[in-house]
Amino acid sequence: MPARIIVTRKLPEPVEARLREHFTVALNHDDTPFGPGRLASGFRAADGMLCAVSDQITASLLAAPDRRLAILANFGVGVNNIDLEAARAAGVVVTNTPGVLTDATADLAMALILAATRRMTESEALLRQGGWDGFRPTAMLGMGLQGKRLGIIGMGRIGQATARRAAAGFGMEIVYFNRSPVGPFDFPAEPRPSIEAVMAEADIVSLHIPGGGENRGRIGAEALAAMKPTAYLVNTARGDLIDEPALIAALREGRIAGAGLDVFAEEPKVPAGLIALPNVTLLPHIGSATLETRTAMGMLAVDNLIAYFEGTPLPSQVL
Ligand code: 8YV
Numbered sequence: 001m002p003a004r005i006i007v008t009r010k011l012p013e014p015v016e017a018r019l020r021e022h023f024t025v026a027l028n029h030d031d032t033p034f035g036p037g038r039l040a041s042g043f044r045a046a047d048g049m050l051c052a053v054s055d056q057i058t059a060s061l062l063a064a065p066d067r068r069l070a071i072l073a074n075f076g077v078g079v080n081n082i083d084l085e086a087a088r089a090a091g092v093v094v095t096n097t098p099g100v101l102t103d104a105t106a107d108l109a110m111a112l113i114l115a116a117t118r119r120m121t122e123s124e125a126l127l128r129q130g131g132w133d134g135f136r137p138t139a140m141l142g143m144g145l146q147g148k149r150l151g152i153i154g155m156g157r158i159g160q161a162t163a164r165r166a167a168a169g170f171g172m173e174i175v176y177f178n179r180s181p182v183g184p185f186d187f188p189a190e191p192r193p194s195i196e197a198v199m200a201e202a203d204i205v206s207l208h209i210p211g212g213g214e215n216r217g218r219i220g221a222e223a224l225a226a227m228k229p230t231a232y233l234v235n236t237a238r239g240d241l242i243d244e245p246a247l248i249a250a251l252r253e254g255r256i257a258g259a260g261l262d263v264f265a266e267e268p269k270v271p272a273g274l275i276a277l278p279n280v281t282l283l284p285h286i287g288s289a290t291l292e293t294r295t296a297m298g299m300l301a302v303d304n305l306i307a308y309f310e311g312t313p314l315p316s317q318v319l
Pocket of ligand 1: 077
């Protein structure tokens with residue numbers, strides 16, 4: 001009998017077709033997010049779940065005595081939506097989708113770097129609101145990237161891909177902090193001993209570390225105070241890395257120049273304080289949102305499920 005798989009979100013068609021070929025599958029046709037009740041009944045009814053960042057996989061779900069579920073194939077590289085300690089204790093296998101979303105996410109980090117430094121959100125708002133009265137040599141002046149310093153926090157796959165784009169494509173210098181030694185790279189980059197050291201000398205800081213755990217709130221008042229008043233902060237990683245009230249205060253008081261954010265601490269809530277600020281570009285978690293990438297992520301999640309139920313090595317196992 002094929003294994004029973006529950007899919008918590010609507011996925012690109014080829015991924016859903018492949019799931020139907022291999023499993024008895026319950027798809028989410030109308031894409032309504034699962035609440036705790038629907039997740040709990042899924043844990044009782046299915047052998048596996050293909051879940052996403054919008055699903056909070058808590059200790060109480062994982063510890064339920066009537067759980068049937070044996071594997072969580074997470075759609076995404078970040079797994080901070082899953083209580084990993086509880087999954088380990090329950091013996092539930094967890095997989096993710098590294099590698100296939102590196103380029104799309106690094107592209108979006110560059111897009112946010114450009115949007116922030118070229119004041120795109122502010123400029124477009126002016127135009128849409130009918131406030132543009134024609135070309136002016138001194139209007140909407142931003143900051144050029146050439147020769148500026150990009151600070152990468154977390155030099156993993158996506159951090160490196162962002163740095164490579166910035167160095168090779170835009171002539172930026174790269175400084176970075178990584179918890180463990182990393183490199184060499186195919187672009188020039190200098191390590192720094194701490195996050196604050198990177199933040200102090202960067203013209204733009206881009207975050208690429210995992211969310212949750214000890215990283216929650218890591219970019220708080222102290223780290224933000226280290227930044228230059230002319231510098232920008234970009235986040236395509238996880239929203240909870242940033243203490244949002246501290247960031248709002250820094251932006252409001254002009255202690256940093258601007259920000260580009262694709263992720264938020266309590267998605268889909270976006271603090272009103274951020275929405276009110278003109279010098280921030282805000283995107284609804286679209287780092288990996290290309291058809292090619294979302295299809296590749298889905299296929300990798302399915303590869304993991306197939307391998308698990310066939311008893312072969314899993315392509316990308318977290319636990
Ligand atoms: C995903 C992401 O689209 O991979 C990640 O960690 O943040 C995104 O690219 C999202 O997690 C969907 O589950």
